[in-house]
Amino acid sequence: MDWWDAAVRDNARWCGAVCATHGQPGATDADAWSVPRRSPAFYPDAVTLRRGVDAAGLLARIDDGPGASVKDSYADLDLARYGYRPLFTAEWIHRPPADPGPGPGPALTPVTSADGLARWAAAHGAGPVFRPALLADPRVTVLARYAPDGSVTGGAVLTRGDRVTGVSNVFGDERLWPALCRAAPPGVPLVGYESGADLAAATRAGFRPTGPLRVWLRP
Structure with a gap:
């Protein structure tokens, strides 16, 4: 089992569960889980589910205004050129x-x-x-x-x-x-x-x- 992928997908399911209680169940495809309106505090508007996701396409799925956040699950996106800044980094664990x-x-x-x-x-x-x-x-x-x-x-x-x-x-x-x-x-x-x-x-x-x-x- 790829533990990295397993941790990413579990976290996306958890984010979806929390957002669903706020009336936003979100949408999932091969690239990402995302919600079209602003997620609750402390929760991202999108979670990438694979490496190499197209950044512009990902941001088009969310409310891409001030306060928007993206969980870059493989730490391979460059969102600085879209006006974002790193909030924190962490390690997936198993x-x-x-x-x-x-x-x-x-x-x-x-x-x-x-x-x-x-x-x-x-x-x-x-x-x-x-x-x-x-x-x-x-x-x-x-x-x-x-x-x-x-x-x-x-x-x-x-x-x-x-x-x-x-x-x-x-x-x-x-x-x-x-x-x-x-x-x-x-x-x-x-x-x-x-x-x-x-x-x-x-x-x-x-x-x-x-x-x-x-x-x-x-x-």
């Missing part, structure tokens, strides 16, 4: 099926209610981006770590595909990564992307980088 073993710290628990999702989203920092309709999507599991007083101290999202499970929106301390591996479906590879200290934490939990990505923003 973890083969493996027993994560026992670990310290509280377990991650699925979020099952709209109120619980609202508290999770507030702790995450993205607020209204995450809507209750996400909880009805059978592919999506929102996980929370709770303190003894019931407050949310960390969490993540799992997105189940045919051959891999995606990991995204991980927040909290480094113990979240081993806990996340224990909470994921057994025997299924995990994919996602991270950068900086989060990439280092994921690597210590058994994830491996598979290739770079770049997110472009039009100021």
Whole structure:
């Protein structure tokens, strides 16, 4: 399996799931997933699905005005000449099926209610981006770590595909990564992307980088 491609396609499905809860399910073809109107905060207007996508054609699919963003999944586009600037770079990651073993710290628990999702989203920092309709999507599991007083101290999202499970929106301390591996479906590879200290934490939990990505923003 090409882990880079698997991570890219899983992430596009996740972006589509989030945007669908905002009335924008998006469109997918061999080149990209995209939405014609501005995506919710923190989410791209397009995600490339292969190398060598035509930049002009890609931008014609989206609202190509200030605030537009593109996830350049293979870090091979030059959008600077179209008025974009790099927002951040990261690494796609994967973890083969493996027993994560026992670990310290509280377990991650699925979020099952709209109120619980609202508290999770507030702790995450993205607020209204995450809507209750996400909880009805059978592919999506929102996980929370709770303190003894019931407050949310960390969490993540799992997105189940045919051959891999995606990991995204991980927040909290480094113990979240081993806990996340224990909470994921057994025997299924995990994919996602991270950068900086989060990439280092994921690597210590058994994830491996598979290739770079770049997110472009039009100021």
